[in-house]
Amino acid sequence: MEVAGRIELSPPTRRAAECARQPKRRKLEGCPVLVSQVEEWLVELWSPEQIARRLRHEFPGDPMMQVSHETIYKSLFVQGRGALRRELTACLRSGRVVRRPRRSVERRGKLTEIVMISDRPAEVEDRAVPGHWEGDLIVGPKTRSAVGTLVERSTRYVLLLHLPDGHTADKVRIAMTNAIGRLPAELAQSITWDQGREMAQHATFTVDTDPGHFCDSRSPWQRGSNENTNGLLRQFLPKGTT
DSSP states (O other): OEETTEEOOOHHHHHHHHHHHSOOOOGGGSOHHHHHHHHHHHHTTOOHHHHHHHHHHHOTTOGGGOOOHHHHHHHHHSTTOOOSOGGGGGGSTTOOSSOOOOOOSOOSOOOOSOOBGGGSOGGGTTOOSSOEEEEEEEEOGGGSOEEEEEEETTTOOEEEEOOTTOOOHHHHHHHHHHHHHTSOGGGOSEEEEOOOGGGTTHHHHHHHSSOEEEOOTTOGGGGHHHHHHHHHHTTTSOTTOO
16 A cells, blocks of 8 residues: 555554564574583584484473574574584584585596496385495595495494505405405495595496495485494594594
């Protein structure tokens, strides 16, 4: 409605506009008890994801004592949202004090003749059948050293690959073949790996064991069990120590 040269808003629209102009108090700024609990668990080296899930479990009927992991991250990293003490960033497993987007440019050499993740057996997806693994490397300073990790998707059982002589393709292939070769055949159905150059001898590994499968480029989330496990292991093998 237009009255005397100006637009007259309806009551609901006017209330919405007034609310939009009012600064909203963020969850962590308005609840000191919640802030104290989040900080306590961060000091104990819990991840924001673990804290968010634990809060939902501990306070299922109290929305004021629940917060998302993204809100925790923003409170630590984003200027103007610092309800949490900035120095608590040192408690995160990544050890970062600044949150930066990951590189979007693939800098490694391309593998050839690989079997993609889309060709994995259908039974892999629901985690109902054990024997399907995800793997990657935890790389040390200046990529001079590494530890290989294999995680079984159903049980979350973890195998660590000892690589004392380096993590070139031949060393990784031998370590993986030895680790998988000690398993019963029914527990070695498939392996999904990142497209790293450490898997350049994947064709030989395929002959020795079952075919390996590879994630799409720049898609580590496709092997989420292994990514999460590597994050947990970084708590005990921080960057610069492997």
